[in-house]
Amino acid sequence: MDTTQPGYGAFTTHFSTLISTMPPAFMYINDADAIQTTISVIDNVLNHLSSAPGPSKISYARADAIACFSARLLYESVINSLASWTPQWEDAAVNWGVDNEVRWNDTFDGFVHGLRAVHAYLGKGKEEEGDMRLVVVVERAERLIPELMVPLTRLAELARVDLCVVFVSQAPWETMRPPLGASPDPYFFDIPPPTKEDVVKHLISNYSSHPSLKPLYTHFITTLCDVCYPFTHDPHELAYIAAARWPGFVKPVLDANKGDMDLDADSDSEEPFQPPSEETRMRLSRLFNPSLSLALDALYPRLQNATDWAKANEPPPNLLDNPPTTTKTAVPSDEKDAGITCLPRLSKFILLASFLASTNPPKSDLRIFGRGLDEKKKRKRRASGKSTNTKGGVTKVAQRLLGPTSFTLDRMLAILGALLEENDVDSRIHAHASEFSIPGEETDMEISRVAVYAAITELTSMRLLTRTSAVDRLDGPPTYRAAMGYEMTVSLARELDVSLGDLFWEVM
Amino acid sequence: MTGGDALNLDDISQTTFYIPYKPDHNDQHKPRLPESQYQERDFPDGPDLRLAAYRKAWTKCLDRLQAIVNNLQTPVVAAVVEEVHRSYTDVLPGLPYPELPVICITDPVFGSSFLTELTNQLEPPEDAPDSLFSQTTFVTHLHPPDCGNISSAMKSIVNGFVEKETTLGKMKRKPATSLANYDITLLSTWYKALCEAEDFDVESRPNLVVFLHEFEQFDPVVMQDVFYICSTRIPDLPLVFILSTSSPTTSWLHTSYSRATLARLRVRRFALPSGTKILEDIILKTFFDVEFEPDVMIGPANIQYLQDYFTRYDSSLDKVLTILQLIHLKHSSSDPLTVLIHSTPDITSLSRPTSFNFIDSLAARLYAPSTQTPSETHAEDWRSITVPSLIQSVDEARTNFRSRARGMRVAFGFINLVQCFMVLQGYKGLGWGQQISLCDVLVDILEGSLEKDIKYLGIMVRKLRVEQLRDLLEETHLYFSNIPTEEEAQAQIASLQSILPSDDVDLSELRGQVATGLSDWLIGYLNSRLTPLEESPLWDIWYTGLSSFPSELLNPSVRASIISGLLRPHDFAERSNSDDESEQDREVELWELPDTSILFRRYLDSGKMINVYDWFESFKTVLETQVKKVKSGRGTPKKQKGRGKGKGKQKAVESEPGEGEDGEEEEKWKLEVQARFMRAMQELDYLGFVKHTGRKADHVLRLVFDVDD
Numbered sequence A: 001m002d003t004t005q006p007g008y009g010a011f012t013t014h015f016s017t018l019i020s021t022m023p024p025a026f027m028y029i030n031d032a033d034a035i036q037t038t039i040s041v042i043d044n045v046l047n048h049l050s051s052a053p054g055p056s057k058i059s060y061a062r063a064d065a066i067a068c069f070s071a072r073l074l075y076e077s078v079i080n081s082l083a084s085w086t087p088q089w090e091d092a093a094v095n096w097g098v099d100n101e102v103r104w105n106d107t108f109d110g111f112v113h114g115l116r117a118v119h120a121y122l123g124k125g126k127e128e129e130g131d132m133r134l135v136v137v138v139e140r141a142e143r144l145i146p147e148l149m150v151p152l153t154r155l156a157e158l159a160r161v162d163l164c165v166v167f168v169s170q171a172p173w174e175t176m177r178p179p180l181g182a183s184p185d186p187y188f189f190d191i192p193p194p195t196k197e198d199v200v201k202h203l204i205s206n207y208s209s210h211p212s213l214k215p216l217y218t219h220f221i222t223t224l225c226d227v228c229y230p231f232t233h234d235p236h237e238l239a240y241i242a243a244a245r246w247p248g249f250v251k252p253v254l255d256a257n258k259g260d261m262d263l264d265a266d267s268d269s270e271e272p273f274q275p276p277s278e279e280t281r282m283r284l285s286r287l288f289n290p291s292l293s294l295a296l297d298a299l300y301p302r303l304q305n306a307t308d309w310a311k312a313n314e315p316p317p318n319l320l321d322n323p324p325t326t327t328k329t330a331v332p333s334d335e336k337d338a339g340i341t342c343l344p345r346l347s348k349f350i351l352l353a354s355f356l357a358s359t360n361p362p363k364s365d366l367r368i369f370g371r372g373l374d375e376k377k378k379r380k381r382r383a384s385g386k387s388t389n390t391k392g393g394v395t396k397v398a399q400r401l402l403g404p405t406s407f408t409l410d411r412m413l414a415i416l417g418a419l420l421e422e423n424d425v426d427s428r429i430h431a432h433a434s435e436f437s438i439p440g441e442e443t444d445m446e447i448s449r450v451a452v453y454a455a456i457t458e459l460t461s462m463r464l465l466t467r468t469s470a471v472d473r474l475d476g477p478p479t480y481r482a483a484m485g486y487e488m489t490v491s492l493a494r495e496l497d498v499s500l501g502d503l504f505w506e507v508m
Numbered sequence B: 001m002t003g004g005d006a007l008n009l010d011d012i013s014q015t016t017f018y019i020p021y022k023p024d025h026n027d028q029h030k031p032r033l034p035e036s037q038y039q040e041r042d043f044p045d046g047p048d049l050r051l052a053a054y055r056k057a058w059t060k061c062l063d064r065l066q067a068i069v070n071n072l073q074t075p076v077v078a079a080v081v082e083e084v085h086r087s088y089t090d091v092l093p094g095l096p097y098p099e100l101p102v103i104c105i106t107d108p109v110f111g112s113s114f115l116t117e118l119t120n121q122l123e124p125p126e127d128a129p130d131s132l133f134s135q136t137t138f139v140t141h142l143h144p145p146d147c148g149n150i151s152s153a154m155k156s157i158v159n160g161f162v163e164k165e166t167t168l169g170k171m172k173r174k175p176a177t178s179l180a181n182y183d184i185t186l187l188s189t190w191y192k193a194l195c196e197a198e199d200f201d202v203e204s205r206p207n208l209v210v211f212l213h214e215f216e217q218f219d220p221v222v223m224q225d226v227f228y229i230c231s232t233r234i235p236d237l238p239l240v241f242i243l244s245t246s247s248p249t250t251s252w253l254h255t256s257y258s259r260a261t262l263a264r265l266r267v268r269r270f271a272l273p274s275g276t277k278i279l280e281d282i283i284l285k286t287f288f289d290v291e292f293e294p295d296v297m298i299g300p301a302n303i304q305y306l307q308d309y310f311t312r313y314d315s316s317l318d319k320v321l322t323i324l325q326l327i328h329l330k331h332s333s334s335d336p337l338t339v340l341i342h343s344t345p346d347i348t349s350l351s352r353p354t355s356f357n358f359i360d361s362l363a364a365r366l367y368a369p370s371t372q373t374p375s376e377t378h379a380e381d382w383r384s385i386t387v388p389s390l391i392q393s394v395d396e397a398r399t400n401f402r403s404r405a406r407g408m409r410v411a412f413g414f415i416n417l418v419q420c421f422m423v424l425q426g427y428k429g430l431g432w433g434q435q436i437s438l439c440d441v442l443v444d445i446l447e448g449s450l451e452k453d454i455k456y457l458g459i460m461v462r463k464l465r466v467e468q469l470r471d472l473l474e475e476t477h478l479y480f481s482n483i484p485t486e487e488e489a490q491a492q493i494a495s496l497q498s499i500l501p502s503d504d505v506d507l508s509e510l511r512g513q514v515a516t517g518l519s520d521w522l523i524g525y526l527n528s529r530l531t532p533l534e535e536s537p538l539w540d541i542w543y544t545g546l547s548s549f550p551s552e553l554l555n556p557s558v559r560a561s562i563i564s565g566l567l568r569p570h571d572f573a574e575r576s577n578s579d580d581e582s583e584q585d586r587e588v589e590l591w592e593l594p595d596t597s598i599l600f601r602r603y604l605d606s607g608k609m610i611n612v613y614d615w616f617e618s619f620k621t622v623l624e625t626q627v628k629k630v631k632s633g634r635g636t637p638k639k640q641k642g643r644g645k646g647k648g649k650q651k652a653v654e655s656e657p658g659e660g661e662d663g664e665e666e667e668k669w670k671l672e673v674q675a676r677f678m679r680a681m682q683e684l685d686y687l688g689f690v691k692h693t694g695r696k697a698d699h700v701l702r703l704v705f706d707v708d709d
Helices: A009-020 A035-051 A071-082 A108-123 A146-153 A155-159 A196-205 A211-228 A235-263 A278-299 A306-312 A345-359 A362-369 A409-423 A441-447 A450-461 A486-496 B046-086 B112-122 B150-162 B184-198 B220-231 B252-256 B276-287 B300-312 B317-334 B336-340 B347-351 B353-366 B375-384 B387-424 B438-447 B451-462 B466-481 B487-499 B508-529 B558-567 B581-585 B595-605 B612-632 B646-654 B663-687
Strands: A026-030 A057-064 A132-139 A163-169 A187-190 A406-408 A465-467 A479-482 B100-106 B137-142 B207-212 B239-245 B265-271 B609-611 B690-692 B699-702
Touching (some): A009 A187, A035 A163, A057 A071, A071 A108, A071 A132, A071 A146, A108 A132, A108 A155, A146 A155, A196 A211, A211 A278, A306 B265, A345 A450, A345 A465, A345 A479, A362 A409, A409 A450, B046 B100, B046 B265, B046 B276, B046 B317, B046 B336, B100 B220, B112 B137, B276 B317, B300 B317, B300 B438, B317 B336, B353 B387, B387 B438, B387 B451, B387 B466, B387 B508, B451 B508, B487 B508, B595 B612
Parallel strands (some): A026 A163, A026 A187, B100 B239, B100 B265, B137 B207, B207 B239
Antiparallel strands (some): A406 A479, A465 A479, B609 B699
């Protein structure tokens, strides 16, 4: 093996020695931080071993526990890849070993027989029958279907062939060990989180662009890891951020270089351009360092994908030609999500009412929204129930922090009516129609309109409201829960010109 | 069921009976317009002719609407299609692993019309060669019910592709020994074979598009595994996911799916245009466009309602179309005169005696005595009316209205042009589209209350600089030169243009002359054109005017409608022809109501808890009055049926107790009253008016309290 993944040297040696000599029947590899890298290392090792010249051959199969969501899929993928068999469309995509009239994808017993058949098939032509070693790697073992867990861990003793099962998982064995000691204890590998130096080395080793820019890339990666390593140790994530930022970072250099090339066009253009000077490098760092943490903010939670982020944050052309003092730092501008503003007006009120219904306790409704006939426009409310429950006992956690509670449809409609009566009367087209004589009568009509119920269902299907009662339950009012956050509610209230502060029972 | 097959409804061994619906073949199945309010002056074939006229007008309008909608959504469709095709070619170099391309479409307005269009573009039907791209894609559609669990989701995806008609043909799978039909390896095998058979290389191979409809309804737990499994097979299997969502917020994906899942996806978002802009566009291009002439013009009340409904309740395109259709339908069904929308019936049909009422009303409208004319000339007018002259006047009125409406549209186009010019020049303009919504402007125009704006615009024009004047004249000239009917305006603009010299010598005087000329002409022109359409004769045939939209039909208040239905059932019933006016207006007595309504009246009189026995007794009293009244006044007009419930009552009335006070009859009557009471109470129960509590014997809880109480 010529290229070992940085930081995996010890593991590689240990693992390959075990596999090629006397492997334990069941191994467990646990890596919480960089599972993708670990899987590729294992793959590399096994690939190397199975293709190595020598008397003892190793055949291995990888199975992904998420992809193998049924036992049959696991059996088929393991046996087909052990036998290096690719199903062909022309042959009706049959599995390996159909000629023998044996079905080994229906039960575990069949699977064991299949394994023995594969072992025999692969061992043919060798001097000794038992010279073949099978390795089965199960990735993401924490998602393995439960009934397969115990038999797989004992696969070697059940199949009675030279076989080794390797589980790779992000979770420790203790969390998934079957009860009552049904499984033997595995041989453990714990992969430590990759160190910063290893990650840097690994990222640099993957560089495959212009060779004269490699020093700059090394510098870039080092800076990037300095900024981002504290937040994620996964080399994949760091490489993702690097891939998004690098094109922008290197663009000024390429631009400058192109300009130079244009200037002396008669000189030999074949000659590779000079790596940027130390001063340029410093300037680049100063310009781009602030954007690295912003890249982390946007890309790590995948608020934007790398390609689009790279496009959106491309620096202006010829950045290096501008005098240093006037150059603005390349900090991306973040745009606001204006999607919710295009909801119909009544839907916004419904969302507001449902947030209030989810946050305020039901007993407070009358005190917050109740108005007498004469004090319709007056807001008569003291600040809030601040003094409640101050003495002794556990302090009550604010409802906003506990998450939304569910409410009945009727309660929400009543709150909606109160909101509409105070904030929406003037915007109606038939404002103060003569047919309504009693105050609030028109609002009462308004909240029981078909469109209101339709809007509630629509909002539920948009997942801005969550229905908590079963859809097919007919008796009793349906219950819902608000699915909007506080910030969104505040912005909605501002848009509707509702003073939200007065309407919360607890101080927000 | 006839003859021996007849149902034995008395069979106690059966729990339910199925009585199949047998439509009465004598019934007219042709769709008919509801009877007009002014039925007495209707044309003999009026309803049919008006239905035909409505169909013609609405089809014309609908075609226009669909063209507009298509124009609005085409850019997004094209962008999405292009994105699908570029998914695997436009990849950022240096990514640590390939990402699964996901296209997230936010579409709160257009709904199915957009999805159909997109599907057609992605996978063109056999007979449509004009797709945007020649490259083929394979599309599989998934709906939430397909994805209850991971196996069924994977099965739908795999089968969706594998069972497509391709050159490969169907495979004879052996269920036991072949790959499982939910195994993505099967899809890989199929795709590899397909690429070999069709000789695709990496560039030209078709992408596999998985279209997830109503994505918010999919179970995130299932979908995250689907995404994981699919992402392990890229880029060998070029899968592209399209998520169709209606939620306007973009955070939905992030709140429902884990970071690990999102890290496998490359999400691109596309949003369709939304908001009031769309409604304005639709109204503007349908009713105020120079190039389109609607058969029926909608009035300010309807525009207001449309705008209100769109911004307040539901901003979906379907609703806009429904409302516009209802406007057309209502217009055609309300007034018999609307039969004249497109053409006038010929002399023979108008000369028939049955058409006299129609002719009368038409003549009354055409030659109505205006306040100024003295009565003699008026009488003379009447004498000279003949059917042909009437037809001629109607045709004249039609041409007149059309040209007036066209004039208004042209004038609106012009004023809009000047206003946009002002905004472009950096002036405030009239604030259209910013402070004032365009719909309100249209309402103002139709109501003819735009003088202030026109005057303001005139003043602004007067103050323009020379270059600006020249540009404005140039634009105006261009605008009018495309409209052949506006020769006067063309000449006017041309003459103004000729005054304005091309060099910039000192022009203060000339400038003032041109500016004043243009301003005066503009004010005069606009004021003469932007007048209410009601001023032309017979306007209400082609223009809905101030008649309001029947909003209660589309968006009724549930509780209020139920209660008013129970209180005044006769208002909801079909009117019979023999009814005279007085019958319509008189107060309906309690005993005349259907059983449920009687019970409901008594319900409203009760307290919080209702004693069922008392309720029954009061109901019985009313029924006895009913019997007495019917018996005493056989000659009184027959009672009208109320919502089907009346039928039982009619029968009951026929089988009233005999005069002989026979004990058996008495018993029968009691049974009947009880049955009718039970039935009516069940209805109220079903409607949710009462609640049974065990708190008090024989009592039910009243749940609905009227506001009037």
